[in-house]
Amino acid sequence: xSTDTTAPPAPAVPVRPADRAPTLARLTEVELRKLVxxxxxxxxxxxxxxxxxxxxxxxxxxxxDEQQTFTDFFTPSLLPxxxxxxxxxxxxITAEWSQRTALTxxxxxxxxxxxxxxxxxxxxxxxxxxxxxxxxxxxVGTLLAGATGATGSWQFEWSLLLHAAVLQVVNVLxxxxxxxxxxxxxxxxxxxxxxPTVWTILASMVTALRGPARWLDTSATMEPLxxxxxxxxxxxxxxxxxxxxxxxxxxxxxxxxxxxxxx
Amino acid sequence: xxxxxxxxxxxxxxxxxxDVSFRCEPGTVTGFLGPNGAGKSTTMRxxxxxxxxxxxxATVGGRxxxxxxxPGREVGVLLDASAQHAGRTGREVLAVAARTMGVDxxxxxxxxxxxxxxxxxxxxxxxxxxxxxxxxxxLAHALLGDPRVLILDEPANGLDPEGIFWMRGLLRxxxxxxxxxxxxxxxxxxxxxxxxxxxxxxxxxxxxxxxRDELLAGAGTLVRARDPQALRLTLDxxxxxxxxxxxGGFVVRAEAGAVGQAAADAGLxxxxxxxxxxxxxxxxxxxxxxxxxTKESVK
Numbered sequence: 001x002s003t004d005t006t007a008p009p010a011p012a013v014p015v016r017p018a019d020r021a022p023t024l025a026r027l028t029e030v031e032l033r034k035l036v037x038x039x040x041x042x043x044x045x046x047x048x049x050x051x052x053x054x055x056x057x058x059x060x061x062x063x064x065d066e067q068q069t070f071t072d073f074f075t076p077s078l079l080p081x082x083x084x085x086x087x088x089x090x091x092x093i094t095a096e097w098s099q100r101t102a103l104t105x106x107x108x109x110x111x112x113x114x115x116x117x118x119x120x121x122x123x124x125x126x127x128x129x130x131x132x133x134x135x136x137x138x139x140v141g142t143l144l145a146g147a148t149g150a151t152g153s154w155q156f157e158w159s160l161l162l163h164a165a166v167l168q169v170v171n172v173l174x175x176x177x178x179x180x181x182x183x184x185x186x187x188x189x190x191x192x193x194x195x196p197t198v199w200t201i202l203a204s205m206v207t208a209l210r211g212p213a214r215w216l217d218t219s220a221t222m223e224p225l226x227x228x229x230x231x232x233x234x235x236x237x238x239x240x241x242x243x244x245x246x247x248x249x250x251x252x253x254x255x256x257x258x259x260x261x262x263x
Numbered sequence: 264x265x266x267x268x269x270x271x272x273x274x275x276x277x278x279x280x281x282d283v284s285f286r287c288e289p290g291t292v293t294g295f296l297g298p299n300g301a302g303k304s305t306t307m308r309x310x311x312x313x314x315x316x317x318x319x320x321a322t323v324g325g326r327x328x329x330x331x332x333x334p335g336r337e338v339g340v341l342l343d344a345s346a347q348h349a350g351r352t353g354r355e356v357l358a359v360a361a362r363t364m365g366v367d368x369x370x371x372x373x374x375x376x377x378x379x380x381x382x383x384x385x386x387x388x389x390x391x392x393x394x395x396x397x398x399x400x401x402l403a404h405a406l407l408g409d410p411r412v413l414i415l416d417e418p419a420n421g422l423d424p425e426g427i428f429w430m431r432g433l434l435r436x437x438x439x440x441x442x443x444x445x446x447x448x449x450x451x452x453x454x455x456x457x458x459x460x461x462x463x464x465x466x467x468x469x470x471x472x473x474x475r476d477e478l479l480a481g482a483g484t485l486v487r488a489r490d491p492q493a494l495r496l497t498l499d500x501x502x503x504x505x506x507x508x509x510x511g512g513f514v515v516r517a518e519a520g521a522v523g524q525a526a527a528d529a530g531l532x533x534x535x536x537x538x539x540x541x542x543x544x545x546x547x548x549x550x551x552x553x554x555x556x557t558k559e560s561v562k
Contacts, residue, residue: 021332022363030362037359038350039388100346103313104404107340108363110312110329262313263304 022109027118028125035092035126044088045126049133051080056141060148068145069153071160073138075226078164081130083193085168086175089123090188093179093253102262112258116180120250123176127168134164157228167225174218174246180253183260195245215240264289264443265310265412269319272305279305281467282319287445287460289411292438294458294475295447296548302467303447304342307416310445311340323412335364338412339405344397344421349390353380353400356389357407364408371407378403379429394421402430413437415446419453431457451548463548484519486526487512487535494531501525514539 022030036042055076059068093116096102109115146152175192182188196219203213214220214237221241224230265287272280280302287293297303308314310321312329320327323338331337347356357371375385378399384392392400398421405413413434419427434457438444448454454461461478463471471478488494491511498505498515503525505513512535515522519536526533 019333019336020365022365026362026365030359033362034359037355038348040350095348099348099350100343101348103342103346104340104360105363106313107311107342108335108360110331110334259315261308261315263308 028121031118031122048084052077052137056137065150068150070142070156073141077134077137082171085172089172089175090179092119094185097183098185106262123172124169127172130168131165159228163225177246177249181249265323267321270309270316271318273317278467283469285462287443289441289443291459292444292457293460294454295462297464299449301464335408339410341401341405341415344401347389354385374403374407412443483514483516483539484522485539486522489532497529
């Protein structure tokens with residue numbers, strides 16, 4: 001029996017198993033970690049939760065007993081999240097540039113679009129988690145209301161849950177889109193927070209803008225999401241506003257991030 | 264292995280890097296020398312795919328950086344030690360990088376230890392770090408993925424003499440084990456102690472490159488006379504190419520014998536005549552890059 005004793009030639013460049021590109025799941029996990037591993041990020045999230053808790057507490061004391069239901073607690077708890085979670089989305093994108101960590105992030109992952117997708121996935125997961133927090137806060141409020149002699153009704157339209165999830169996800173994506181387009185923290189935060197006000201002022205002054213505002217002012221188009229019923233026409237107007245304020249800035253911002261010189 | 268092939272970067276009409284080519288072989292340390300604003304950092308950023316070049320290309324391990332699937336395992340990069348999130352702890356900075364690269368997180372503690380950041384320092388936020396500590400953290404970040412190539416921009420900045428000595432040992436050892444090192448500096452002394460090869464850049468162009476000893480040998484002869492002006496005239500008359508130093512001496516691109524003969528013929532009293540070694544390289548560095556540092560302020 002002949003035995004081939006010659007070993008196969010070693011590859012010129014040995015491919016180590018670790019030489020594979022990081023998966024999107026792993027990049028998303030890293031981006032989620034980066035949302036909470038700085039004091040600024042952690043406190044922003046804690047503040048959002050705290051404000052939701054404060055709102056429920058205030059309701060327990062001031063609102064009439066028959067209005068202390070699960071739904072009545074749930075809906076207002078969405079507000080602080082809808083306003084502030086997008087700032088988390090903005091920071092997730094812009095902090096890379098303001099803190100100059102882009103230099104190491106994009107050196108480790110040169111395919112920058114993967115980092116951006118992971119960031120968007122991370123803030124969407126954060127938005128979905130926020131809905132769970134809203135549910136929990138509302139549940140605690142309802143229990144306390146029941147214990148203190150109020151209605152404490154658990155009645156809940158499940159469509160509200162879907163609407164809340166859509167609201168938070170789109171809002172946080174819109175924040176991220178502003179961050180991606182402007183790549184500058186103060187600029188993105190200010191323009192994101194001022195945009196609805198600007199619409200209101202403009203629409204009140206310029207009559208010709210009132211028609212377009214019904215389609216483009218996100219605070220108006222997304223208003224129905226706080227209730228259980230949304231008509232097809234309302235969904236349509238929402239979709240148009242998302243296209244303009246989420247899809248377009250994400251696309252333009254992605255292009256900008258891919259081309260930008262990191263230094 | 265790093266190969267840089269005719270890299271050029273222009274910002275509008277201003278050329279930051281002009282037609283730069285060099286190679287860094289495994290087992291060697293290449294010193295990338297030049298005054299501030301000469302184009303070192305821009306070249307390194309182009310190698311790492313962070314700055315798109317106007318023309319030319321660069322490869323690391325035979326592939327363009329941006330095509331490397333998991334670059335952190337191939338190339339350790341330290342471009343700016345201050346470019347870290349001030350609110351993260353040193354340990355967290357490395358943990359994030361370890362997760363990104365898929366490196367065992369146990370390596371984080373080992374690497375921190377290697378660069379001399381103790382557990383107390385690792386728990387502190389980067390905001391509280393001195394520049395020297397940031398350099399050590401940056402070096403740890405570069406070494407974390409166990410790469411075969413290191414690209415370090417001014418890694419000795421902010422390190423104390425003991426730290427610089429330690430870093431030289433670390434880089435020498437890395438290269439001796441077959442690694443490739445490219446490190447930049449604007450200080451010749453810092454680089455000549457560790458580099459095998461030198462690439463000198465000034466005004467965006469490579470003005471000299473080669474083995475360190477070869478460049479040292481090519482530096483010529485250092486000569487000093489009691490009467491420097493007479494010496495200058497004599498050297499000019501003899502057709503010897505001389506460059507005046509800051510301290511009254513001249514670096515002459517000729518053999519010591521030729522210089523001594525010219526001085527003897529003119530009856531000059533020499534106070535020093537020797538082969539210009541390190542001092543000569545410094546002269547070379549100064550003359551080669553003269554004028555280019557003033558351009559930086561315009562950029």
